[in-house]
Amino acid sequence: MTEPRLSATTRALLHAAKADGPGAAARAKVWSGVAASVGGAGAAGAAGIAATTGSSVAPGASAAAGGAAAASKLLTIGALLGGTITVGLAAALIRVGPAPSPTPPATSVGAAAQVVVVGGSPSPARNVAPPPVEHDDPPVPLAPPPRSLAPAAVATGVAPRAPAASRPSPRANAAPPATSAADTFPREASLVAEAHAAMMRGDARSALRSVRAARTLPSHALGPEELALEAQALRALGRDDDARDAETRLKKQFPDSALAR
Amino acid sequence: MTTRGHSPDVTSPAVLVGPHPHTQTRPSLRPMELPLAVPSAEERARSFRALYETHVDFVWRNLRRLGVYEADVDDRTQEVFVVAHRRFDQFEDRGHGPRAWLFQIVLRVASDARRHRRRHPEDPDGGDALGRASVEPGQADALLRSEALSRLDAALDTIEVGRRAVLVLHEIEEMTAPEIAQVLGIPLNTVYSRLRVGRAELETALVALGEGEP
Numbered sequence: 001m002t003e004p005r006l007s008a009t010t011r012a013l014l015h016a017a018k019a020d021g022p023g024a025a026a027r028a029k030v031w032s033g034v035a036a037s038v039g040g041a042g043a044a045g046a047a048g049i050a051a052t053t054g055s056s057v058a059p060g061a062s063a064a065a066g067g068a069a070a071a072s073k074l075l076t077i078g079a080l081l082g083g084t085i086t087v088g089l090a091a092a093l094i095r096v097g098p099a100p101s102p103t104p105p106a107t108s109v110g111a112a113a114q115v116v117v118v119g120g121s122p123s124p125a126r127n128v129a130p131p132p133v134e135h136d137d138p139p140v141p142l143a144p145p146p147r148s149l150a151p152a153a154v155a156t157g158v159a160p161r162a163p164a165a166s167r168p169s170p171r172a173n174a175a176p177p178a179t180s181a182a183d184t185f186p187r188e189a190s191l192v193a194e195a196h197a198a199m200m201r202g203d204a205r206s207a208l209r210s211v212r213a214a215r216t217l218p219s220h221a222l223g224p225e226e227l228a229l230e231a232q233a234l235r236a237l238g239r240d241d242d243a244r245d246a247e248t249r250l251k252k253q254f255p256d257s258a259l260a261r
Numbered sequence: 262m263t264t265r266g267h268s269p270d271v272t273s274p275a276v277l278v279g280p281h282p283h284t285q286t287r288p289s290l291r292p293m294e295l296p297l298a299v300p301s302a303e304e305r306a307r308s309f310r311a312l313y314e315t316h317v318d319f320v321w322r323n324l325r326r327l328g329v330y331e332a333d334v335d336d337r338t339q340e341v342f343v344v345a346h347r348r349f350d351q352f353e354d355r356g357h358g359p360r361a362w363l364f365q366i367v368l369r370v371a372s373d374a375r376r377h378r379r380r381h382p383e384d385p386d387g388g389d390a391l392g393r394a395s396v397e398p399g400q401a402d403a404l405l406r407s408e409a410l411s412r413l414d415a416a417l418d419t420i421e422v423g424r425r426a427v428l429v430l431h432e433i434e435e436m437t438a439p440e441i442a443q444v445l446g447i448p449l450n451t452v453y454s455r456l457r458v459g460r461a462e463l464e465t466a467l468v469a470l471g472e473g474e475p
Contacts, residue, residue, distance in 0.1 A: 006432070006460055010467055013413045014432045016406055020325065021318030026335055030321075031313055033339040038346045185306065221306040 035189060035222060184217040192222050195229045204236035224254040309349060313342055316363055319434070323364060325410075326429045327371035328418055330378060337374050341366050360434070361444040368426060416466035424459035427452055432460075 006014070022030065191214035198207035211229045214222070231246035321338045329337050344366050345352075352362055417425050426445060430436045436444065438452045445452075 007464060010464055013409060013467070017322065017326065017410060017413060017433045018435075020322040020410060022321045022335065022338065026321075027314075027317055030317065030335050030339045030342070031310075033336075034313065034342045034346065037339065037343045185302075219303060219306070221303070221310065 032225065035225075036193075185219040185221055188214045188217050188219045188222055188226075191217075192225055192229065195226075195233070199229065199232060199236070202236075204233040208233040208237070224250060227253070305349075309346060312345070312359055316359060317342075319360055320363055320367055322433070323367050323429060324371050324374070325414060326417055326433065327367065327375075327422065327425065328414070329371050329374045333374055333378070337370050341370050344370070361440070364426075364430070364444055368422075372422070412467070412470050416463055416470055419466045420459055420462045423447075424455040424462065427455040428459035428463060431456055 021027075191210045195207040195210035195214070198204070198210060207229060211226050211233065214226050215230075220226075227246050227250035231243045231250065234240075234243035234246055317338065320341050321334060324334050324337050324341070325331070341363065345363060348366075352359070417429070420428065423445075427441055430441045430444065431438070438449055438456070441447075441452045442449045447455075
């Protein structure tokens with residue numbers, strides 16, 4: 001494909017276009033919007049990640065409907081109904097990943113949330129206790145869970161105040177040891193969103209609590225965003241040395257991330 | 262997600278990320294070296310993140326070259342990757358890596374964006390002035406480059422989108438004619454003819470804009 005030849009000026013223009021692309025802030029902003037859209041996090045999550053790079057909130061991200069928000073809403077409805085929605089609702093409320101297929105999806109983490117109202121027995125794979133969460137302070141629940149919902153069964157709603165092992169129950173004893181990354185990604189995105197919202201209202205302590213809770217989950221899809229938020233919160237709390245440590249970890253663990261630049 | 266001709270673990274990051282932009286090397290997959298274990302959800306999430314990091318520039322600049330305004334391009338880039346995520350399990354690598362697949366999504370999203378702008382004209386210059394205004398005083402080179410690219414986009418805007426896609430894929434993304442034929446699903450001879458006409462139209466348009474060589 002050589003004829004007709006392009007002029008030197010045109011070739012120079014086209015060559016310049018080869019290096020065209022979004023800036024670091026735009027890359028981070030767009031990614032946060034993608035994560036919020038596909039992962040079920042609310043718009044605040046997108047804003048939080050964008051804010052860590054000094055960029056503005058992604059306009060498109062604000063339109064993203066959060067599956068986690070829908071989950072919290074239905075959980076609240078469940079509480080009002082006095083427990084008519086059973087444990088199975090929480091387990092099936094946010095179904096991460098596409099419809100069942102013979103082979104697993106390429107990225108089930110963060111896939112569009114599907115609301116499926118299911119009563120009855122919980123899914124064993126999801127009715128599991130998350131790993132113990134180490135908090136500076138106890139986490140603040142997003143919404144009170146229905147009485148019939150074991151804390152461990154709420155994949156995206158509420159972080160347990162204590163490991164499930166401290167609340168003996170037959171189901172807890174029978175639960176598998178760990179929740180998968182796919183199950184906890186909406187929770188991770190929700191916590192990152194909470195962290196950003198807390199930073200926006202100047203509550204660095206709550207932001208730190210949320211982001212550290214996120215980092216205890218099996219899912220680490222938003223690892224760079226979490227470390228960036230942690231550094232931001234620590235700096236706001238005057239813990240500059242710790243903030244620098246977080247920034248160093250961010251650069252070391254995610255050297256290619258726009259947030260590390 | 263499936264492949265044809267072989268059954269590698271196509272969800273491995275190396276395959277999903279694909280060849281480096283501007284290189285035409287294809288991933289060499291030797292079945293004996295492939296992991297047998299099904300990747301975990303987290304591995305897949307990381308693969309998608311890697312796909313994003315590797316190809317976001319490709320998506321972003323091709324949306325610009327295909328007529329998406331500066332003010333819209335971030336949102337439209339986001340839209341492309343949301344669609345890509347939704348269809349991730351349907352992705353078939355036909356030997357050209359994710360760029361070919363992503364470009365097909367880019368074409369549709371860009372078409373929607375142009376149609377939307379025609380129906381809802383808000384910013385006559387597409388936000389370019391706003392974008393340029395955000396360039397800091399010390400970034401004169403970046404400003405000049407941005408303006409030059411704006412003129413390139415203005416010239417490309419005069420070219421019919423089918424020819425423009427061929428021109429962009431060959432002259433900027435350095436795809437070969439057979440690859441372009443595959444990506445766009447058109448005969449090879451059509452690629453050549455579109456490229457020939459597109460080049461001539463680009464030169465004419467740039468001269469008209471005072472950018473090219475008469």
